[in-house]
Amino acid sequence: MLTSPHRSGRRGARALAAVLTTALVVCLLSLAGLTRAHAAPGDGSVSDPHLVYVGRWDTSSGTTAVAHWAGAYVQTSFTGTTVQVKARDAVNLHVSVDGGPDVFHAGVRGTVNLTPRPLAPGTHALRITYRSGDTVFQGLVLDAGARTVAPGAAPGLIEFVGDSITAGALTDRLALDSYAWKTGERLGMRHTRIARAGYCLVARSGCTGLSGQFFRTASTGAVDWDFSRYRASAVVVNLGTNDIGHGVTGAAFQAAYTAFLRDVRAKYPDATLFAVRTLKKRYVAETRAAVAARNGAGDSRVRYVDTSGWLTDGADYEDGNGHPNEAGHTKFADRLAPVIGAALNGTASASVRAAAPGQPGDPNIKFVGRWDTTTSSTAYTPYWAGAYYRVGFTGRTVQLKQRGTIDFWARIDDGPVRFYDDVKGTVNLTPAALSPGRHTLQVNYQVVAGSYRGDAVFQGLVLDSGATTFAPPAPTKLVEFVGDSITVGTTSSQNARTAYGWLIGERLGTEHTQIAQGGACLVAATDGCVGLERQYTKLNPNAATPDWDAARYRADAVVINLGTNDAGHGVSSAQFQAACSSLLRKVRAAHPGAWIFALETFRGRFVPQTEAAVRGAVAGGDSRVSFVDTTGWLGSGDLTDSVHPNDQGHRAIADRLAPVVAARIGV
Incomplete structure (x- = not known):
């Protein structure tokens, strides 16, 4: 018995769309000012959805993408052995292939060959950065028959707001x-720079004020930026160096800074904001x-960053006007990255580890x-x-x-799954x-339970010299399976890997x-x-604390299979029903949108x-709960014993x- 709500389609809309001719569609879109050049995924054109634009880009024409502000970049992956970029006007750009060093192309235009030495056949990563x-x-x-591939997206984005210092003025690159x-x-995050030489916080006596221009698409002009294009995880503001030369009083600066932080918060409700001492x-x-004013207004995620002692006068500067040299910028990043990492990841060390490919924290x-x-x-x-x-990973x-002896399974690319039996050290x-x-x-890793006590820990990867990691494409949905030894996969050939939960996740293309845990009940029995x-x-099935942070992931579906063991531990029907109702409430609290x-x-x-517990949840207003009748699903030939x-x-x-799961979560 599976409760399902009525679903309605849009047959009328689809039928209407089917009879519209291409010419009519284009005409209507043109009249609305919405015509775009729609590209087939993989063709490398400006509208190719496999191209990821980082920064403030104007892609509205469909045939050209204009990078506004400094250091904007475009990322993708591609197949084949060569790649070229089309540039309309002479431009300076840096290109990184497969995570390698950024190669400078000075004053190039037209169709520019980025791989004068062809690459090995396969899939390659590409990043093009505009200075x-x-x-x-x-x-x-691309090569004939080659195509782009959606790149792995780095988690989170940091936006840096500033003047010539943030733009890297006077350095080589x-x-x-x-x-x-x-x-x-x-930090392994996407990053943007909303910065330009000579800019102030306050617009005064000819100095452009970022308290207003930050909200625009470009460093000049009045076109508003569409903040739905991306959301920053952190915003770092480094402004005030130039205001002093334009007669901005302390009171005017403080008022403008307070208002600016308030306005940035409105655009990025979830970001942590950092105000840097110039x-x-x-x-x-x-x-x-x-900063104190914003904290006092209830915004606890605004922080002041004291840069005292970060750089040494003379040695770390290009000039006497406060512009760091390359070593100075590196020192600045060395000090700033842990501050941001501490706020975003919970520990300062996590941000440092983020720079080490393949290590915990990557x-x-x-x-x-x-x-x-x-x-x-x-x-x-x-x-x-x-x-x-x-x-x-590259290479x-x-x-x-591995720290101690463990069994584990590993799979590289789409190759076969390989079992590693009782291994430790560097494998x-x-x-x-x-x-x-x-x-x-x-x-x-092999499930550590019962008589098996392997050392299931991850201590990092060893990569080739110069190799790096990247975020591979990942499913957008997740299914959680809650249960006992049956859900663990006990007595199946590969334990958790051959259990129904793992099989369903792989089949549906979800995490x-x-x-x-083997032997678990629903009710904590007295025995x-x-x-x-x-x-x-x-966090741990065998520990009272700590609690798991449910915000670490949100499931789209949760499957509960419990009760097999309770009968042997003296659990009464009333106890079971009460505990089942309680578990449904806890699952709902952890995963508000899950079925x-x-x-x-x-x-x-x-x-x-x-x-009865399911009916009670539905009656209580939770319509996204179903009871699943499994009668007849398993025969005698489907069991290794009478249970598993x-x-x-x-x-x-x-x-x-x-x-059943797919119908509810739309996969």
């Missing part, structure tokens, strides 16, 4: 040598006061499941069953650092070197977690049976009580349950 604003990108030229660029790269120590008290490594990433900065521990991590080899995952290029790695109604909210499925246990235990499914049995469950 100055108001430059034009007109698309890519300008924006690419600035502390802003270096900080963003060090290197020339101008308007220090006023900057502090502006933001390009996606940890799926409940991992302890805070107890140790050098060893991340997965709890519960079926946790895994995924990362992209030809990869090794995994070579590529005894035969890979082809040069970009690769992906996924690793999951998946198994919040399950010691672990009760998942209590432990569901925990929750309560399964009938395959042995038919506590079925009326499970149904074998590989065939888990596949049979996945065959029946996957369509």
Whole structure:
């Protein structure tokens, strides 16, 4: 029995669209001023959705993309062995291929060959950075039959607001040598610079004021920027150096700074804002006061950054006007990155680790499941069953650092899954070197439970010299499976990997977690049976604390399969129903938008009580809860004993349950 709401389609709208001719559509769009050049994904044109524009770009024409402000860049991946970029006018740009160094192309125009030496066949990463604003990108030229591929998106974005210092003035590479660029790269985050030489905070006596111009598309002009194009995780403001020369009083500066922080908050409700003390120590008290005013207004995520002692006069500057040299910008980033990292990640060390590809804290490594990433900065521990991590890497080899003996499974690219039995130390995952290029790695550890006590920790990867990591494409949805040894996959050939939860996640193309433990009950029994109604909210199934931070991920669906073990531990029907209702409430609190499925246990235990708990949740206003009748899903040939499914049995469950989940979450 599966409760399902009525769904209505849009047949009328689709039928109308079907009879409209292409010419009519174009005509209507043109009249509305909305015509765009729509590109086929993968063709490298300006409108190709596989191109990621970072910064304030005007892509409205569909045939040219104009980069506004300094240091804007475009990212993608591509197949084939060569790539060229089309530039309308002479331009200076830097190009990085496969995470390599940024190669400078000076004053180039037309169709520019970015790979004079062809690459190895495969998929490659590309980043094109424009040194100055108001430059034009007109698309890519690829090999015959080649195409672009959506690049892995770095988590989060930092926006830096400032003047010539933030723009990297007087350094060799300008924006690419600035502390802003270096900080963003060090933290493994996307980054923008809304900065221009000579700009002030307050518009006064000919000085452009960023308190107003920040909200515009370009460094000049009055066209408003569409802030829905991206959302910043952090905004770093470094302004005030130039205002002193334009007669801005302390009171006027403080008032403008306070209002600016308020207005930035309105555009970025979730960002942490950092107000940096200028290197020339101008308007220090006023900057502090502006931060205090915003804090006093209830905005706790505005912080003052004291830069005292960060740079040394003379040695770290290009001139006497406060412009750092390249070493100075590096020192600035060395000090600023931990400050931002501490605010965004919870510890300062996390931001430092972010600069070390393949190590714990590398933001390009996606940890799926409940991992302890805070107890140790050098060893991340997965709890519960079926946790895994995924990362992209360049180069030809990869090794995994393991502290103690463990069993694990690893898969590189789309190759076969390989089992590593009782290994420790530095484990070579590529005894035969890979082809040069970009690769992906996924690793999951044997479930540490019962008699198996392996050392399941992640201590980092060893990559080739000069290689780096990247964030591979990742599913946008996640399904969580809550249960006991059946959900763990006990007695199946690869444990969690061959359990129905893992199989369904892979089949639906979603991330998946198994919040399950062998022998667990729903109710914490007096004889010691672990009760998942209590432990569901925990990081560790066998510890009272700490609680799991539910904000670390949000599930789109949660499948609960509990009750098989409770019957053997003296749990009464009334206790079970009350605990089931409580667990449904806890799951809803953790995952407000998820569809929750309560399964009938395959042995038919506590079925009326499970149904009653679901009915109670629905009656209480939670319409996204269903009871799933599993009668007849498993036969005698699907079990290794009277309880646990074998590989065939888990596949049979996945065959029946996957369509049920897919129908609810739209995959």
